[in-house]
Amino acid sequence: MRRGVLWITAVVSSRRLRLQSHGVAAANAFSASAPSTTRSYMSSCSSATSGRPDALGVHLERIRSDKNEVLILDGGTGEELFRRGVPDDRKIWSATAVVNEKHHRCLRDVHKSFIDAGSDAITSNSYGITPGVGFSREDLVKYVGLAGLLARQSINEDGKSVVCGSLGPLVESYRPDLVSEHAEGVEFYKLMATALAPNVDCLLAETMSSVEESTQAVEAVGSLPSQIRRPLMVSYTLNSAGKIRSGESVLEAIPKVLRFAGRQEVDLIAVLFNCAEPEAITKAFEEISGEGNLQQLLQDNDIQLGAYANRLTPVPDQWSLEESEEAQAVRDDLSPPEYYNKFVKKWVRDFGVQLVGGCCGITPEHISYMRSHLR
Numbered sequence: 001m002r003r004g005v006l007w008i009t010a011v012v013s014s015r016r017l018r019l020q021s022h023g024v025a026a027a028n029a030f031s032a033s034a035p036s037t038t039r040s041y042m043s044s045c046s047s048a049t050s051g052r053p054d055a056l057g058v059h060l061e062r063i064r065s066d067k068n069e070v071l072i073l074d075g076g077t078g079e080e081l082f083r084r085g086v087p088d089d090r091k092i093w094s095a096t097a098v099v100n101e102k103h104h105r106c107l108r109d110v111h112k113s114f115i116d117a118g119s120d121a122i123t124s125n126s127y128g129i130t131p132g133v134g135f136s137r138e139d140l141v142k143y144v145g146l147a148g149l150l151a152r153q154s155i156n157e158d159g160k161s162v163v164c165g166s167l168g169p170l171v172e173s174y175r176p177d178l179v180s181e182h183a184e185g186v187e188f189y190k191l192m193a194t195a196l197a198p199n200v201d202c203l204l205a206e207t208m209s210s211v212e213e214s215t216q217a218v219e220a221v222g223s224l225p226s227q228i229r230r231p232l233m234v235s236y237t238l239n240s241a242g243k244i245r246s247g248e249s250v251l252e253a254i255p256k257v258l259r260f261a262g263r264q265e266v267d268l269i270a271v272l273f274n275c276a277e278p279e280a281i282t283k284a285f286e287e288i289s290g291e292g293n294l295q296q297l298l299q300d301n302d303i304q305l306g307a308y309a310n311r312l313t314p315v316p317d318q319w320s321l322e323e324s325e326e327a328q329a330v331r332d333d334l335s336p337p338e339y340y341n342k343f344v345k346k347w348v349r350d351f352g353v354q355l356v357g358g359c360c361g362i363t364p365e366h367i368s369y370m371r372s373h374l375r
Helices: 012-020 036-044 055-065 077-083 101-117 137-153 182-199 211-222 250-263 278-289 292-300 336-351 364-374
Strands: 121-123 162-167 202-208 232-236 268-274 304-309 355-358
Touching: 055 162, 055 304, 077 101, 101 121, 101 137, 101 364, 137 162, 137 182, 162 182, 182 202, 182 211, 202 211, 202 268, 211 232, 211 250, 232 250, 232 304, 250 268, 250 278, 250 292, 268 278, 278 292, 278 304, 278 336, 304 336, 336 355, 336 364, 355 364
Parallel strands: 121 162, 162 202, 202 232, 232 268, 268 304, 304 355
Antiparallel strands: none
16 A cells, blocks of 8 residues: 555456446546646646756666665655544545645645655655546546646755656555456556656556556556656565565566566666565565576666555455555554664665655654665
8 A cells, every 4th residue: 555545345346347337538638627726737737847857867867876875755645644634534545635625735745744854756646546446537537637736736846856656556455356457457557647747757656466467557658658658666565475465476576577668668767665564575675685687687677676665564465445444553663763774774785775765654754764864
């Protein structure tokens, strides 16, 4: 889970039928009655990227030229919103802060708080805006695009801050058994990536629970017109054993997604692990560090490794948001110093990880501590 966890219906097939039942809309179709920020998004689409500093390029050059440098991501936007009073909707989760205009200021403040704490990059709050929770194609495009705009509005255009566009699971987080059919997944990811493109520097397919799920996002990005195709990062969620939730080994998954991205002519810039216990992420990096051929493959393709763990107690395999009566419990042993000293420091020092941040429950205070110790 990154910015939200989606709900499950008892019958998967009926759910997929519902996804297919929504009417087709053009990727730039917005309601005339949309809030002012949405209308602003529409008017900005054609010119948003012109003249914008290449913050992503600057940071990539920095970390590629010096292996001691890091790019610091943000923390858990959803949990931070709830900490500041936004209602925890057990269906659309953090998407409430996008759908309801009265929470837009709070969302921008959360994005800004991570930048102020030391994040080099923030991620759009589009994770929970998916067909799986009932968003029609029209609303999917409208609100995903709006999430990108709100993130862009939260930074100073000084060439220092990167905006990543979140592409989360379409049906349910942590559930490889509920991943959409391939063609359907590609279609929805393409809509979402198109909506995000005007306001993001790169796209982040996150909390992917299988290689299949990630290839849907990769193919969608590869199918975009060149003028709106953004670089892509892919991030997998892991089980407690350090394997992808599907049971696939990271040693198998990474070469597969790299080869697939190459065939799709996608500029894949990083492979990460997120919304998992930090102990599980360490296990994955230990596997990678022991496989010389994979390390060489990553180096040859200029692929960065990254991680942003959550602060949650272990999430069961069959867990679902809607069926949970309250938020997943937060661990009490991952304070800012503990998260950094036990995990982030090791990832950077021992495994050469250069993209680090946090997921659910990782606060601006965690990012601030991380920044102060990684300088």
